[in-house]
Amino acid sequence: MYENEKKEIISAALELKYNNLIALSGGNVSMRMPNGDYVVTPSGMGYDNMVPDDLIVFNKEKEIIEGYRKPSVDTAALEYIYDHMPEVNAIIHTHQPYATAVGLVSDTLPACSTTLSNVCLGAVNVTRYSPPGHVGMGELTVEYAGGKRAVILKHHGVITIGETLKQALYAAVYMEEVAKLYLAAKAVGEPAIMTEEQNRLAVEAFERYGQ
Numbered sequence: 001m002y003e004n005e006k007k008e009i010i011s012a013a014l015e016l017k018y019n020n021l022i023a024l025s026g027g028n029v030s031m032r033m034p035n036g037d038y039v040v041t042p043s044g045m046g047y048d049n050m051v052p053d054d055l056i057v058f059n060k061e062k063e064i065i066e067g068y069r070k071p072s073v074d075t076a077a078l079e080y081i082y083d084h085m086p087e088v089n090a091i092i093h094t095h096q097p098y099a100t101a102v103g104l105v106s107d108t109l110p111a112c113s114t115t116l117s118n119v120c121l122g123a124v125n126v127t128r129y130s131p132p133g134h135v136g137m138g139e140l141t142v143e144y145a146g147g148k149r150a151v152i153l154k155h156h157g158v159i160t161i162g163e164t165l166k167q168a169l170y171a172a173v174y175m176e177e178v179a180k181l182y183l184a185a186k187a188v189g190e191p192a193i194m195t196e197e198q199n200r201l202a203v204e205a206f207e208r209y210g211q
């Protein structure tokens with residue numbers, strides 16, 4: 001069941017690892033299917049040797065319909081996001097250090113680079129604290145997303161969301177690049193922030209990007 005989507009999820013997780021956004025078995029990747037079923041990575045397993053059978057399939061009634069592994073401990077939070085954001089079909093959760101660091105010193109990762117506009121649609125909000133594995137992570141994501149493709153979870157990590165897995169993956173990888181840029185600028189001065197108009201033009205430009 002959903003063999004191709006499971007392979008896409010594993011390859012996205014490996015991409016997160018290659019980009020140093022997750023270490024060992026951290027984080028999770030999930031996707032919702034057009035019929036409402038969703039596929040979640042297992043709890044506490046490394047991604048290098050993960051195979052499609054390690055993933056868990058739920059139906060929209062939140063019952064496991066395939067898979068023998070224990071699903072991610074964050075599954076309740078993922079379900080909350082899918083339930084409350086019908087446009088979201090993919091969620092990525094990482095503990096990426098630079099974006100998380102921004103959340104320790106700021107309430108937002110501001111729109112300071114066209115890259116952030118391209119992948120997250122603009123500034124990314126920092127949420128209040130919620131413990132890992134708690135549905136609160138999902139509640140805060142819905143509360144703080146504000147039409148963007150990511151939130152920074154204070155003291156914890158990042159959640160990115162997308163209509164597609166590719167959108168969620170690009171948001172996670174490129175947000176980390178922008179977080180590094182922002183922290184580097186902040187270390188030596190006050191970073192210049194883009195205007196709403198500059199952000200809007202950058203969002204539009206990216207709609208024509210790619211094949």
Ligand SMILES: [Zn+2]
Pocket residue numbers: 027093094095132156157
């Ligand atoms: Zn986490």
